[in-house]
Amino acid sequence: MSTLIMGILNITPDSFSDGGNFFTIEEALIQTEKLLNDGADIIDVGGQSTRPGHIEVSLKEEIDRVIPVIKAISSKFNCQISIDTYRHEVAELALANGAHIINDVWGLQRDNGEMAKVASKYSCSVIAMHNQDSKEYKEDIILSIKKFFKKTFEIAEQNGVNTNKIIIDPGIGFGKGYDENIEVLNRLDELTCLAPLLIGVSKKGFIGKDMNLTPSQRVEGTIAVNTIAVAKGAKFVRVHNVLEHKRAFSIADKILKK
Template sequence: MGILNVTPDSFSGDGLASDVKAAAARAKAFENDGADVIDIGGESTRPGAKPVGADEEMGRILPVVKALTSATSLPLSIDTYKSQVAAAAIRDGVAIINDVWGLLHDARIAEVAAKRGAILVVMHNQHGTDYEDFVPDVLQSLARSLELAYQAGVPGEHIIVDPGFGFGKTPAQNLELLRRLDEFKSLGHPLLIGTSRKSTIGLVLDLPVGERLEGTAATIAIAIAKGADMVRVHDVKAMARVAKMSDAIVRGWTAPE
């Protein structure tokens, strides 16, 4: 899953703001570099980022969505926690709703997904980093998100789970999350993980955001070994190769004849 930020304040410094042509060109490059999905974000989720209203978010992402439906053959994902934005994006050609609040901010997103037959990603998130028992608490919260999705009529085969690396967690908790990622398979859904360029990598390696490629690669290899089915990344070409090699080791590989 290639990350396409159309924001002026992306934490990774790759936001394209309102440059539709540049967004379309990057999406095409992602496709050529091995992406399977393009995830479009119109609001920065970095810590301390200013919230964006639904109208402003739609103004950022909908022109890009419309351009990308002709610029690439890849399925499109919208990174939003607002049902109004999700509905508009689905109407214009998006196939996946990636909700960073796991329906806990706006449960109507599940209704949008159910009505339109969209794939739904529910991610764990919370305010603060306090837990009684870290992984069981995250699992319990995700189970609640899944129940909301089921109640709205989203088929189980249309749901992906993201345990939320970098959201509502300390760096130590993020690393524990990766070590114990296999425990999230108990939820019965494919796993998505987004570690790309995140601050935990920067803290461990003492590197700025633009120099976290190798650290990201390590997290992706470990995540796939622990059961991740999809990885959300900025550096598509390099990480597609890491994912392909990791997947061959973990799931097996047959040499071409």
Template sequence: MGILNVTPDSFSDGGLFTNTDSALCQAEQMCIDGAQVIDIGGESTRPGASPVSISEELDRVIPIIEKIHQTLDVVISIDSCKAEVMTSAAKAGAGLINDVMALQAEGALKAAQETGLPVCLMHMQGEPRVMQQNPQYADVVHEVKDFLMRRVEQCLQQGFTKNQLIIDPGFGFGKTLAHNIKLFKALEQFTTLEVPVLVGASRKSMIGQITGKETAQRLSGSLALATLAVTKGAAIIRVHDVAETVDAIKVALALSE
């Protein structure tokens, strides 16, 4: 899954792909590099990020979804927690909903189900503006897994089928480095929920904290995490650096079979 943030303030690529032409070029390159999904986000969810109105988010993402849908043979994912954005994105050509709030926002569960699209349900403690201020857990692995299990069950009750659901432990979303490490070490436990597991930690602060590197210098750390994730059962890796990650994963899978 290649990341395409069409925002001015995302932590790694904010402001780089805010117009349709640059976004399409980036999507084309990620497809060439091996991306099977392009994840388009119109609202930053980095720690401390400011919320974006529905109309502004729609203005950012819909023209780009339409253009990519018309031009490229790739699954388009809409990274949003808003019901209206999910509905409009599905009509524009999105084939997947990626929701950091796991369909808990008002109207999101019903709207997502009505689109008929698969959905990725992510765990987040708190909300982006304050989630990293003081995250606390008694048992982070148990609490995150229990939350995701309950969200899967609620989606099934709403009318989703199991093959429409993906889960994401939410590395860096309301979690300290220690929490992230514990979650990653226990990643195999999440595969027992019998839905695909997505891992999104590309260039994130957990890699910076481990390596001491700034955002732009976190490729090597991101590749190490990605290769370990697939050997621990992750089915989808959400990344900024598609070509390098595809190569690393090919080697990791070939040598772990």
């Protein structure tokens, strides 16, 4: 199967790369059309930044940002939509209004199973990301990530989620510093036995660290990281620059016989 590309659509004023660019329904629809035309397989809609130092918005604000946009996208385009949220209330409303996938940056572990119950109710796919509050690891980092996902699968099973519909994301940039990010990316193949793997590194700080690059200057580095990730077994990538990745994977997938 060819690498699937998730196009990022942030309905936020403060996301590190595109904050404020698609804050209205009209702007969001224009960007969605561009992402789809560029080759996106999934549109990932988020209403709250998760960048370092972000300010948490209220539940009402997050709902007011994303639900009208998801309704509009669902009405205008025939495409897969994921909702990027760790709040089960937002996920449920999104699924009821046209979304198909939950993208949870806390891997079903933030709300005592409520997100898992929503996933079970709608029989939807779930992207479960590894996360933790600190950047310290008292054991091997891959072992720690595997233990995290073991708990994710246990929560899913306890709440009736079809575990075959779970996609895992190792959470590059979340609860990890530069060295941890590099190590996890180097050892991705040790995680592919758990579930299909999604990688979300688009324009993140560690990519531009060595050359002091701004987010807009990190496109080539992002493509390099994602191509290596795909070679190590990743099935999905979450990106801002869809067209460039579509072109890169058109040859990379052939070489990798995907």
